Amino acid sequence: DNDASDSLELLKDKLLGGLIADGFDETSCLSRYQSAMYHKGLSGKPSSYLISRLRKYEAQHKECGPYTDSYNRTVKALRSGQFTESSTCKYVVWVSFSGLGNRILTLASAFLYALLTNRVLLVDPGVDMTDLFCEPFPDASWLLPTDFPLNGHLNNFNQKSDQCYGKMLKNKSVANSTVPSFVYLHLVHDYDDHDKLFFCDEEQHFLQKVPWLMMKTDNYFTPSLFLMPSFEQELNDLFPKKDTVFHFLGRYLLHPTNNVWGLVVRYYQAYLAKVDERVGIQIRVFDAEPGPFQHVLDQILACTLKKNILPDVNRQQDNISSAGVPKSKAVLMTSLSSGYFDKVRDMYWEYPTATGEVVGVYQPSHEKYQQTQSQMHNQKALAEMYLLSLTDMLVTSSWSTFGYVAQGLGGLKPWILYKPENRTAPDPPCRRAMSMEPCFHAPPFYDCKAKRGIDTGDLVPYVRHCEDMSWGLKLV
Numbered sequence: 219d220n221d222a223s224d225s226l227e228l229l230k231d232k233l234l235g236g237l238i239a240d241g242f243d244e245t246s247c248l249s250r251y252q253s254a255m256y257h258k259g260l261s262g263k264p265s266s267y268l269i270s271r272l273r274k275y276e277a278q279h280k281e282c283g284p285y286t287d288s289y290n291r292t293v294k295a296l297r298s299g300q301f302t303e304s305s306t307c308k309y310v311v312w313v314s315f316s317g318l319g320n321r322i323l324t325l326a327s328a329f330l331y332a333l334l335t336n337r338v339l340l341v342d343p344g345v346d347m348t349d350l351f352c353e354p355f356p357d358a359s360w361l362l363p364t365d366f367p368l369n370g371h372l373n374n375f376n377q378k379s380d381q382c383y384g385k386m387l388k389n390k391s392v393a394n395s396t397v398p399s400f401v402y403l404h405l406v407h408d409y410d411d412h413d414k415l416f417f418c419d420e421e422q423h424f425l426q427k428v429p430w431l432m433m434k435t436d437n438y439f440t441p442s443l444f445l446m447p448s449f450e451q452e453l454n455d456l457f458p459k460k461d462t463v464f465h466f467l468g469r470y471l472l473h474p475t476n477n478v479w480g481l482v483v484r485y486y487q488a489y490l491a492k493v494d495e496r497v498g499i500q501i502r503v504f505d506a507e508p509g510p511f512q513h514v515l516d517q518i519l520a521c522t523l524k525k526n527i528l529p530d531v532n533r534q535q536d537n538i539s540s541a542g543v544p545k546s547k548a549v550l551m552t553s554l555s556s557g558y559f560d561k562v563r564d565m566y567w568e569y570p571t572a573t574g575e576v577v578g579v580y581q582p583s584h585e586k587y588q589q590t591q592s593q594m595h596n597q598k599a600l601a602e603m604y605l606l607s608l609t610d611m612l613v614t615s616s617w618s619t620f621g622y623v624a625q626g627l628g629g630l631k632p633w634i635l636y637k638p639e640n641r642t643a644p645d646p647p648c649r650r651a652m653s654m655e656p657c658f659h660a661p662p663f664y665d666c667k668a669k670r671g672i673d674t675g676d677l678v679p680y681v682r683h684c685e686d687m688s689w690g691l692k693l694v
């Protein structure tokens with residue numbers, strides 16, 4: 219944790235200590251340089267090596283990006299199926315897939331993989347990526363062009379595709395002599411043991427030669443990259459503090475578009491800016507029925523009251539407000555349902571707090587159900603993740619990538635609400651996260667060298683099992 223003068227300095231620094239490149243047009247993407255005015259500053263300092271590596275990446279992206287000579291040459295080779303070793307640029311294509319929280323985590327993971335393997339990251343725009351995010355790299359787009367030859371196949375790639383790397387390994391059709399012009403990497407949660415060999419150095423050695431890697435994933439696979447000997451040194455240099463990976467890469471890559479930024483700033487200024495303290499509560503209920511559920515409300519209150527995140531109320535109503543200006547708290551709640559918000563807001567209206575604080579409770583939207591294809595729905599979802607990241611204390615729900623994005627962007631260690639079983643509030647209701655990093659929900663448990671199963675959460679002190687998912691892995 220950095221000291222107060224450090225963070226004050228960073229707060230004023232719109233380039234986040236050099237993490238973000240200077241020289242972008244400001245008006246086309248206001249969030250890029252304005253976000254520093256709303257966040258508390260970075261949690262920790264990016265290493266000078268990370269900063270220089272990002273500048274180097276940007277130069278490479280400009281050299282290899284869409285419609286450059288190098289790009290045109292490798293696309294031509296892709297069309298003809300004729301691969302020339304001389305092609306200097308190699309690519310990883312991120313295929314748009316899954317909910318918004320998942321997509322944000324996989325973007326960061328794919329970008330880190332691109333850095334580690336000297337590839338250029340190109341992003342399948344899907345239905346809404348351009349509505350949500352600005353271009354992160356100077357002078358060159360990160361979007362996969364509309365005439366990219368494999369565009370018609372992106373959504374059809376699966377484990378049965380001939381180009382699926384796991385299938386190729388299974389069929390022993392990987393020959394070191396012939397290098398395919400592209401390979402499909404299936405890193406979705408349902409992937410099999412062959413697909414998981416992606417996380418072995420030996421397979422990376424082969425993949426190195428393939429010009430185009432098409433990657434589909436819904437998981438934050440970064441923790442497993444930290445267990446690969448071939449990446450160890452580089453990752454050490456990039457991230458001397460290992461729990462900052464998503465925090466730094468997220469803040470580097472993800473700049474909401476002006477529309478989304480408007481949603482963030484208007485809400486922040488209207489409801490959150492003028493209080494002494496901001497608390498975020500992210501409620502995600504994985505249940506077939508929409509709720510609201512009493513046991514979830516009980517759990518929220520048990521956690522926030524027990525951990526002194528919110529003040530208790532005095533139901534005898536005998537404390538008359540004292541003189542002077544009371545301390546003020548704003549509670550930002552996010553949920554698909556408005557039920558929890560209604561109850562918490564009413565509680566602080568109907569009764570005085572035991573501490574004399576005043577508590578305002580706000581929830582930007584209650585969209586009822588997930589609508590992955592709707593533009594405004596996803597813009598609001600991004601704005602809400604971002605708003606949560608601007609709070610001082612955060613409570614999140616287990617298993618939710620929506621919450622991981624908020625904690626990671628904010629540099630916050632949240633209190634995680636344990637996942638309820640059998641519709642009862644767990645006891646204890648929550649625990650503090652070990653780090654601000656997201657959890658990898660579907661990691662491999664395999665020792666590539668010994669070729670047998672192993673507990674990958676028990677190998678090094680900085681890759682541990684997650685607080686909210688016993689088989690997941692996270693950086694700490």
Ligand code: GDP
Nearest residue numbers: 317318319320552553554588598599618619620
């Ligand atoms: P996860 O399912 O919690 O891991 O998060 P994802 O973001 O991947 O998918 C959940 C999706 O449901 C979001 O992208 C939103 O579309 C929607 N959603 C879930 N919770 C909320 C919420 O609190 N607010 C809004 N606006 N949308 C939500």
